[in-house]
Amino acid sequence: MKIDRILGIIIYLLNHDRVSAKTLAEKYHVSVRTIQRDMVNIASSGIPIYSDSGKNGGYSILPTYKLKNTNIKSDEQQMIIKALESLSTSYTNHTLDSIIEKYNSIIGKEGGQRIFWDFGVTKENQQVQNVNKILEPAIAEKKYISFHYRNAGGKESDLTVEPLAIHYKWYAWYLFAYNDEKKQYYTYKVARMRDVEMLNRKSIIDHGDIESHMKESEQNYYKTCINIEVHFKERESSLIQEYFPDCQIEKVKDGMCRIFIGVPAKERLWKALLLSFGDHVKVVAPEEYKKELIDIAEKFLSNYDS
Known part of the structure; x- marks a missing residue:
């Protein structure tokens, strides 16, 4: 409906600095001419629409304008x-x-x-929640923090960084920060941070679009992931699909199927998840990862009289 499209355009413009008519036309599946007419209607309703011409031109709404809750x-x-x-x-x-x-x-x-x-x-434990309470004002006030960190491989270090954002993914909270000494952006798991302290030192660095830095860092992290080939019986397909919904299931032969899972090499979560399937799955490749799982299983059994 026209009214739904117009409201959608208004909300979209409020969340973006400048948007071209072509982008809006593609998003709402109408012609550029229709978008131009919609802009006239929006402007006539009292919403301050601005139009910039040229290669990088487009439509925008006055930044101070706020959409009323009644809409x-x-x-x-x-x-x-x-x-x-x-x-x-x-x-x-x-x-x-x-x-x-x-x-x-x-x-x-x-x-x-x-x-x-x-x-x-x-919900993570109270220690994580307490650290987040320190990180939030530090980010808002652009102040540096110091903390003790133990990574997934067990390596420990004392760090001083500029915290830029905290975000929740993979069932855990993470800190995205800038390391002055190494001139690089890093992501730290909050649960692995200890003795966190906000310092009096204030940052004067303009990092620009933090979200774009986070996306770039995440892409670089994904490049370090490895592909694991997992085989299982066809009757287990629904269970496998429940835990790995984005992985394509392929039929192999003799009632067997397989999937390829891209996982961070050093993260223990994926190893624990695969081991939890017991004899329902078999890791075929890479050989190093398969041997690592066998080693973990043997060490686990060594704690018991079996």
Whole structure:
């Protein structure tokens, strides 16, 4: 519908600095001419639309403009508040609690709750939550931090870095930071950080778009991943697909199937997950990874009288 498209365009423009008519046309599956007419309608409704011509031109909305809450549908408001409440089950933050309190006071309660989320099982221990409470103001005030760190391989070091962002992925919290000494960006697992202290030293470095640095760092990390070939009986396909939904299952022969899993070489989580399948799966390659799993299984059994 036209009204839904126009509202979608407004929200999209509010979240982006400058967007070309071609980009909007492709996103909403209409012609450039239709987008141009939509812009006229949006501007006539009182929303401050700006148009820049040229190679890098496009449409934008005055940065100080704010979309009123009444423009968000009731079911969308309910979805927002449930997402916030669910996030609070895995992340301790007083600001988040305050947002939920304020948002609950302005949205309608009609219709009843239809979607329930609970991320409580992903909530990390109090030590991680306490570290996050130090990292947040340090990031906001552009202050350096010092901490003791033990990586996945067991190597320990004392570090001083500029914290830039914390993010949640792979069921854990991570710190994205800049190391002055090495002139590089690094990602640290918060659970492995100890003795974290915010320093009086303040950063004067302009890092630009932090998100782009994070994406670049993540891509470089993925280049270090290895591909593991795993074989299993065809009847186990549904279980394998549940745990590895993005991996393509291939039929091999004699009722057997296989998948290829790209995993970080040093992370223990993947080794534990594969071992948890017992005799339902067989790691075929690479040979080094297979031998490592066998070694881990033998050491585990050595603790028992078997």
